[in-house]
Amino acid sequence: MMDFSQALLNKIDTIVEIWIETVRQDDGIETAKELTYKGIRDSLPIVLQAIARMLSSSEDNDIKTLVEKSLEHGTLRAKQGYDAEEMAREYRLLRWVIFSILEEDLLKGSSAEVIRACRLIDTGLDEVIARCFKTYTEERLRELEDLQKQLKLTNQELTRLVRASKENLSQLAHELKTPLTSIIGYSDLFLRQQEKNPQVKDSIPNLGHIDKVLKQGRQLLHLINDALEISRYEAGKMIVQPAITNVSEIIANVTEMVEPIARAKNIKIIGDCQEFSEPVVTDCLRLQQIVTNLMSNAIRYTESGSINIQCQMLPDRQWSISVIDTGRGIAQEKQLQIFEPYFQGADAGKQSYVPYSTGLGLAIVTRLVELLQGRIELDSKVGVGSRFTVIFPLEVQVSE
Secondary structure (H helix, E strand, O other), X not given: OOOXXXXXXXXXXXXXXXXXXXXXXXXXXXXXXXXXXXXXXXXXXXXXXXXXXXXXXXXXOOHHHHHHHHHHHHHHHHHXXXXXXXXXXXXXXXXXXXXXXXXXXXXXXXXXHHHHHHHHHHHHHHHHHHHHHHHHHHHHHHHHHHHHHHHHHHHHHHHHHHHHOOOOHHHHHHHHHHHHHHHHHHHHHHHHHHHHOHHHOOOHHHHHHHHHHHHHHHHHHHHHHHHHHHHHHHOOOOOOOOEEEOHHHHHHHHHHHHHHHHHHOOEEEEEEOOOOOOOEEEOHHHHHHHHHHHHHHHHHOOOOEEEEEEEEEEOOOEEEEEEEEOOOOEOHHHOOHHHOOOOOOOEOOOOOOOXXXXXXXXXXXXXXXXXXXXXXXXXXXOOOEEEEEEEEEOEOOOOO
């Protein structure tokens, strides 16, 4: 008698490896390209072990583990930003990989054994998918409720911002209009469909509407938060909280965060800060914001090549971080303007507007650098790339 349970257990690692690689290569699952290996894998090995126990005639079915991990997986995928179609594609690929890897073993069994094994594997996967989509939908609806609350909470501060300064009001209104229109339109469509047929709330189209609302809502909040960050600085409400900071650790954390986005564009990130061990006293949160914005900006305006980040000691108890890209470069006459709020014409190509860019990133960087008592320098050449260097004191001084 062929033991398909043991065959599956023996090949779990192989299935996981091939499945993750297949998911990453699938153009229909863009979100996975921004996740780490562990983020994609999640609890898949445990789920496969539970399915293997279902195949065994000598062990009890492990439905409880299957259900628990499936529920967790649905919530996780929602938090990671997957849309419903991406998650469905993942499971279709998983089914294909499992049967592909087990094909050699299945051919050795009798017809009855093969039919039983295929039915049990399909049943297990169907159970996983059903439970996963249940919690995925619940988490998406919870996110929608949270988003609505956040938008209400930020509305008052946004109103104060607009009243306090009329400058750039028309630009801000234009940027807010597109995501806000989408949120209103898709929310209305979703609610009208719910009223007509409450039973279709878990359908792929409705989940797609929720995804669109959340995506546009996040974009709207990102724009609002960037605008408020500028406002807080200019109002003198940003407070420096200096502490001993591990610079190399901050650089490593930011690199790990943005590396999936760079990898999706075939951009290599080269770090040269591992050996930087000088004791630095600064505000680590603000320093991380500066590095994140500079690296994200470099990735956004670089189509191919590399991004190099360097740290070094300087005379007079100063140190620096440089972010060097091989991107489009910035024309000389625009190199001062790029640090102004809402300026989006830095690239040298025909397309001056970059999607999902608020035009506030470098303006925020400039203000944060000043807050940490530093300065920023730019060296850029069109068609060659740019080098942004921020220079800080080894110890930020806070007035009593």
